Amino acid sequence: MKKIIPVRRDVKINLNEARVNDWHEMGPHVTHFFNALSVLFPAGERLFMDSVRAYKDQVKDPDLKKAITAFIGQEALHSREHEEYNEMMDRTGVPALELDRMLWKLLGGLKGVLGNKMALAGTIALEHYTAIMANAVLSDPNVTGTKSDEGFRQVWQWHAYEETEHKAVAYDVWNEVMPDNVYNRFIRRFGMVLASIIFWPVVAYFHARLVFADANTKGKHLKGYGAVARILVGKEGIFRKALGDFFDYFRADFHPWMHDNSAYLNDIDAFVAKVHQTMREPNEAVKQAVRSRLASKATAVAA
Numbered sequence: 585m586k587k588i589i590p591v592r593r594d595v596k597i598n599l600n601e602a603r604v605n606d607w608h609e610m611g612p613h614v615t616h617f618f619n620a621l622s623v624l625f626p627a628g629e630r631l632f633m634d635s636v637r638a639y640k641d642q643v644k645d646p647d648l649k650k651a652i653t654a655f656i657g658q659e660a661l662h663s664r665e666h667e668e669y670n671e672m673m674d675r676t677g678v679p680a681l682e683l684d685r686m687l688w689k690l691l692g693g694l695k696g697v698l699g700n701k702m703a704l705a706g707t708i709a710l711e712h713y714t715a716i717m718a719n720a721v722l723s724d725p726n727v728t729g730t731k732s733d734e735g736f737r738q739v740w741q742w743h744a745y746e747e748t749e750h751k752a753v754a755y756d757v758w759n760e761v762m763p764d765n766v767y768n769r770f771i772r773r774f775g776m777v778l779a780s781i782i783f784w785p786v787v788a789y790f791h792a793r794l795v796f797a798d799a800n801t802k803g804k805h806l807k808g809y810g811a812v813a814r815i816l817v818g819k820e821g822i823f824r825k826a827l828g829d830f831f832d833y834f835r836a837d838f839h840p841w842m843h844d845n846s847a848y849l850n851d852i853d854a855f856v857a858k859v860h861q862t863m864r865e866p867n868e869a870v871k872q873a874v875r876s877r878l879a880s881k882a883t884a885v886a887a
Contacts, residue, residue: 586841588849589650590750592657595742599735604672605798607736609729612801613808614815617671618728618740620790621717624678625666629659631695635707636754638700642761642838648753655753655828658746665739668813672879678797683790694782701762708755710783712776712833715751715840718744719829720822722848727815727822738859746854752840773834781785 600607608615633656673680695703720727721744722863728737762768791812795801801808817824829843 586752586844586846587649587651588749588846589854590654590658590746590753592654592661593742593746593852593856595734595856595859596663597738597742597859599669599672599739600733601672601675603733603736604669605676605678606800607733609731609809610811610815611804612798613795613804614729614811616678616794616798616801617787617791617812617815618736619669619678619680619794620787622666622669622673623683623790623794624687626663626670626788628683629666630688631691631703632707632711632754633659634695635700635703636757639704639757639761645760648756648760651753652748655750658750662743662746663801669739673794676798678794680794683793685693687786690786697720701771702775702778704754704758705771706770706779708758709779709833711747711751711754712784712830712840713755713779714747715843716826716829717822718747718751719843719845719848720749720826722845724820726801728818740808741855742859745849745855748845749849749852754839769836776833797828841847878885 586800605619606615608618636652636655640649643649643652670680670684698706721740728740758772762772795805795808814821816822823830832842833836
């Protein structure tokens with residue numbers, strides 16, 4: 585299967601805080617679906633980093649070791665950017681940081697109960713979800729909206745490029761460190777079932793909390809939830825189009841690169857160059873503050 589070593593890119597995208605609750609062209613309900621995903625990322629990506637890091641010393645392949653290091657670097661930068669994105673939301677009065685704290689506690693508790701193997705199984709399952717969504721963003725401009733706010737579109741495009749670039753890293757770690765036997769094949773598949781049982785109710789709850797806390801959505805829920813349904817399961821919806829890709833995960837011969845969309849990666853350099861033209865200057869004080877918050881949350885969960 586294809587081997588790609590990810591690249592860590594320190595991208596800082598200008599976001600218009602005034603648009604944070606209504607940046608998508610399809611309105612605030614669709615905006616808050618993406619915003620709910622943003623709330624998931626700091627804690628979720630910490631789980632991904634920790635799950636892969638737990639097995640790094642068992643990996644012998646030097647290229648995979650490099651890919652793990654880059655994977656962790658990419659996820660750390662995603663966490664940083666989404667931490668700032670989430671703080672923007674919180675300043676508008678929607679409970680983004682309350683939900684973030686709730687998720688850190690939930691994932692920390694689950695990891696303590698399930699252990700490293702199931703955490704890695706959950707990671708490779710959720711990475712498959714993110715790969716599906718990333719492919720949708722890269723293949724269909726309407727997913728993020730051609731008329732949506734440019735800064736927020738760029739955040740999701742950047743994330744999609746890098747999620748695609750590293751979509752096989754955690755899976756390759758699993759394949760290298762876990763013996764290929766009936767039990768581990770069951771655990772891999774069960775990880776997807778368990779991840780789905782947890783993921784969708786959490787997304788739905790977070791989305792509802794954000795929507796109903798936003799005064800701009802009042803009286804627009806029927807139309808708004810209809811727009812969310814269209815973008816997810818409508819005729820050209822993300823998951824309706826990708827249903828086959830999702831169920832491929834349960835195949836014995838599954839590998840993330842069996843869905844080879846690596847051609848999109850040819851556009852990363854041009855995309856990053858475009859972002860750099862308007863990229864905000866890194867604020868070291870802000871970066872350090874965000875790093876400290878993420879570290880303190882991770883320490884609290886570990887305790």
